[in-house]
Amino acid sequence: MVLGVVNYGVYVPKYRIKAEEYIKVWGRFSARGVKEKAVADLDEDVMSMGLGSAEQAIEGVDLRDIKVLSFASTTPPYTEKLLSSFLIEGLGLNKNIFVSEHLSSTRSGTEALISCLSYLKSMGEGLGLVVASDSPSTNMQNDLEHGFGSSATSLLLGFQNVIAEFEGASTYVSEVPGERFKPKNSSKVEDLGLKGYCFTSFMENVNGSLKVLLDKLGRMPSDYNHFIVQQFNGRDPLRAALKLGFAKDQLTAGLLAPLLGDVGTCSTLISFSKVLEEAKPEEKILIVSYGSGAGSDALSFKVTQEPVNKGKVSSALNNKEYIDYLTYLKLKEAIV
Amino acid sequence: MAYVSVPLYKRTIPQRYGLVGLRCKKCGWINFPPKGVCKNCKESLDFEKVKLSGKGTIYSYTVISAAAAPPEFSKQEKYGGTYVVALVDLDEGPRIVAQLTDCKPGEVKIGMRVKAVLRRIYEDEGVIRYGFKFKPQEEDLNG
Numbered sequence: 001m002v003l004g005v006v007n008y009g010v011y012v013p014k015y016r017i018k019a020e021e022y023i024k025v026w027g028r029f030s031a032r033g034v035k036e037k038a039v040a041d042l043d044e045d046v047m048s049m050g051l052g053s054a055e056q057a058i059e060g061v062d063l064r065d066i067k068v069l070s071f072a073s074t075t076p077p078y079t080e081k082l083l084s085s086f087l088i089e090g091l092g093l094n095k096n097i098f099v100s101e102h103l104s105s106t107r108s109g110t111e112a113l114i115s116c117l118s119y120l121k122s123m124g125e126g127l128g129l130v131v132a133s134d135s136p137s138t139n140m141q142n143d144l145e146h147g148f149g150s151s152a153t154s155l156l157l158g159f160q161n162v163i164a165e166f167e168g169a170s171t172y173v174s175e176v177p178g179e180r181f182k183p184k185n186s187s188k189v190e191d192l193g194l195k196g197y198c199f200t201s202f203m204e205n206v207n208g209s210l211k212v213l214l215d216k217l218g219r220m221p222s223d224y225n226h227f228i229v230q231q232f233n234g235r236d237p238l239r240a241a242l243k244l245g246f247a248k249d250q251l252t253a254g255l256l257a258p259l260l261g262d263v264g265t266c267s268t269l270i271s272f273s274k275v276l277e278e279a280k281p282e283e284k285i286l287i288v289s290y291g292s293g294a295g296s297d298a299l300s301f302k303v304t305q306e307p308v309n310k311g312k313v314s315s316a317l318n319n320k321e322y323i324d325y326l327t328y329l330k331l332k333e334a335i336v
Numbered sequence: 337m338a339y340v341s342v343p344l345y346k347r348t349i350p351q352r353y354g355l356v357g358l359r360c361k362k363c364g365w366i367n368f369p370p371k372g373v374c375k376n377c378k379e380s381l382d383f384e385k386v387k388l389s390g391k392g393t394i395y396s397y398t399v400i401s402a403a404a405a406p407p408e409f410s411k412q413e414k415y416g417g418t419y420v421v422a423l424v425d426l427d428e429g430p431r432i433v434a435q436l437t438d439c440k441p442g443e444v445k446i447g448m449r450v451k452a453v454l455r456r457i458y459e460d461e462g463v464i465r466y467g468f469k470f471k472p473q474e475e476d477l478n479g
Contacts, residue, residue, distance in 0.1 A: 014438065042416045043437055043455035043469065051454055077464055086466070090353040090454050092387060330415045 003121055004162035004301065007309075008273040009056025011049045011133075011152040012260065012316040015039040021325040022146055031147030033234020037261025039323065039331055040135050040150040046073045047083065049152035050133035051090045056312055057154035058091065058129065065158075066093055067126035068119045070112035072102040072265045075135050075187075087131060102265075106180075106230060107291025108132070109153075109265040114169050114297060116157055127158040134264030138188040140334050144180070147233050148189075149261025153269040163307050164276055164285065167300040168217055172208030176201040180292035191292075198292070199236065205296035206230075206288050207244060213286075213298040221245040224300075225283040228271045230290040231257035253278050259317060265291075272301075274313045279303045342463055352467040353454055355390050357430065358383035368430040388428050390452030392470065395431060397422035399441045408458040420444050424470055438471040449473040 018036045022029040031037075040049065050071065058066065071084045084099035100115050102108035109132035116128040133152035138145045157166075179198045180191045191198070206229065214220065221227070227250040229237045234257045241251045254271035256263075263270060268289045275285055285301045329335050348369070350356040357368035360383060365376030368388060374380045397420050405413040413419065420436040422444070436444060437455055450470035457467040 041437070042412060043457070045456055045464075048453075048455050048466065086353070089349055090466075092354050333415055 001124070001159050002162050002165050002304070003117065003159055004157065004165040004304070005155050005276065006127065006158040006161050006163065007057050007059070007156040007307065008276055008312070009053040009154045010270055010273050010313050010316045011052035012038050012319070013040045013044050013049065013150050014319050014321050015041060015323050015331065016320045017323055017325065017328050021328070025325045029146050030143040031233045031261065032236070033258055034147050034261050035234070035258045037147065037149035038151055038263070039328060042331055044150070045077050046075055046133040046135055046152065047077060047086045049135070049150065050131040050154070051087060053133065053152040054087060054091055054129060054131050054154040057156040059309070061127060061156065063091070063093055065127045066129055067097050067123060068116055068128040069093065069097060069099045070102065070116040070128070070130045071099070072108035072112035072130070072132040073134050074103065074106060074108060074264050075137065076103055105291025105293055105295065106265045106267065107289045107295050107297060109267070109269045110287065110289035110297035110299060113155065113269065113299065117166055117169070120157055120159075125159060127156060130155045130157065130269070132266045132269045134266045136189055136262065136264045137332065138190065140329070140332070142188075142190070143193070144189055144191060147257075147262040149263045151260055151263040151266045151270050153266050153273050155269060155272070163305050164301040164303050167302055168213055169297060169299045170209050170212040170216065171295065171297050172205050172212070173295040174201070174205060174208070176292070176294040179294065201294045202290055203240065203243065205294050206240065206290055209296040209298040210244065210286075210288055213300060217300055219300075223284060224250060224286045226253055226275045226279060226285045227251055228254040228268055228275060228285065228287045230288065231255065231267045231271070232262045234258040276303070276307060277310055277313045281305055340465070342461070345465060355388040355452060355468060357386050357388050357428070359386045366428045366430055368426065368428070368432060386428075388426055390468070391473070392424040392426040392450055394444065394446055394448045394450060395423040395425045396446060397436070397444050408460060412458065422450075422470065424450060435469045436471065437469040443472070
């Protein structure tokens with residue numbers, strides 16, 4: 001029996017701000033390779049965006065078949081209180097299903113995906129829903145802030161009408177303090193500005209999860225049509241991909257940071273949705289996430305058929321309205 | 337909106353998040369928000385739950401600016417500017433009041449087709465109140 005992705009949904013808030021707006025105000029823009037990024041409106045948050053993406057992913061299915069829900073975000077609206085409850089009520093899901101919530105790093109999206117896949121595998125039937133939604137934020141004068149965008153993605157998993165078969169996953173974890181962290185009682189991301197240190201950790205962890213998965217499947221980087229890697233900006237993913245033995249054209253379809261910014265834990269899964277929309281049957285997709293502190297998941301999928309309802313990702317990417325930096329500050333409630 | 341206590345808000349979550357209304361088993365009228373006695377036949381207490389489509393048409397609207405915003409919406413007005421509150425005729429029958437979102441006051445027209453989306457409404461006592469607003473259905477934006 002084949003387990004894999006059955007459907008997907010995305011939610012991108014309509015506001016965009018261009019890199020030039022930052023340059024006008026700050027004289028520079030620190031998120032390399034990001035041309036513009038998606039900005040949530042005042043009445044949008046990770047819960048409402050997550051719900052919006054989930055509505056697309058579950059369209060047409062019998063909701064009673066959904067047996068598990070996994071939610072991921074690094075910016076939950078509450079630090080203590082269940083969050084999946086909002087989705088259960090908003091979507092009208094069965095209240096007896098198992099839920100898991102993954103909140104500690106940008107790796108959480110793939111963590112939720114692996115959790116949901118594992119639960120379904122143990123059940124041997126039914127559908128699972130993964131919702132990854134993120135809107136990272138920090139102080140306006142922090143360089144990290146330049147790249148932070150907002151988006152949500154949902155994946156519906158199951159055993160029937162699979163569009164991408166799950167082939168395997170592996171994880172690598174190592175202790176790396178001082179890189180992208182949120183102190184206790186703070187809602188703002190911090191880092192120590194140690195770029196080389198962070199990139200070294202990124203490479204060690206990503207390589208660590210990838211190598212084990214590729215060995216397990218007996219594959220090489222060149223066996224994959226698409227390579228999706230965590231995108232903190234638009235430039236480093238290419239740098240990392242080349243170092244890991246992948247070519248630029250394997251990265252192209254899933255490279256979304258130039259258009260959305262760093263969408264945190266949603267990054268790898270929204271890129272996965274974009275690739276699913278364009279991939280052809282038999283093509284292979286390799287996903288590798290990264291979370292600071294640090295850890296990485298690698299997952300392999302094989303496309304089995306084209307999705308029925310195409311165009312959801314491209315229409316979300318194209319529906320946009322540009323704002324200036326002053327409007328951005330108001331939306332971020334940064335003027336107090 | 338007057339002050340809504342958290343327990344009262346909790347009891348109304350199915351209608352606020354999921355647009356769950358009550359269909360009168362006697363006359364078929366859809367009551368939304370749910371009522372104790374059917375608003376149409378004024379007799380029946382016998383209902384079945386029904387999830388509404390969230391699609392509707394603007395019957396009328398008004399634009400709220402600084403002085404008119406109730407306290408719980410003053411922050412929204414301050415950061416987001418004027419906003420629109422509309423009377424919406426749902427496709428299933430009920431006429432309800434809600435905010436519009438994802439559109440500017442100048443874009444709103446009577447008779448415009450809208451659909452419900454779940455958004456943050458306001459925050460009180462540290463508790464976020466979510467609920468539906470209406471946004472234009474795509475075909476209206478395109479022409």
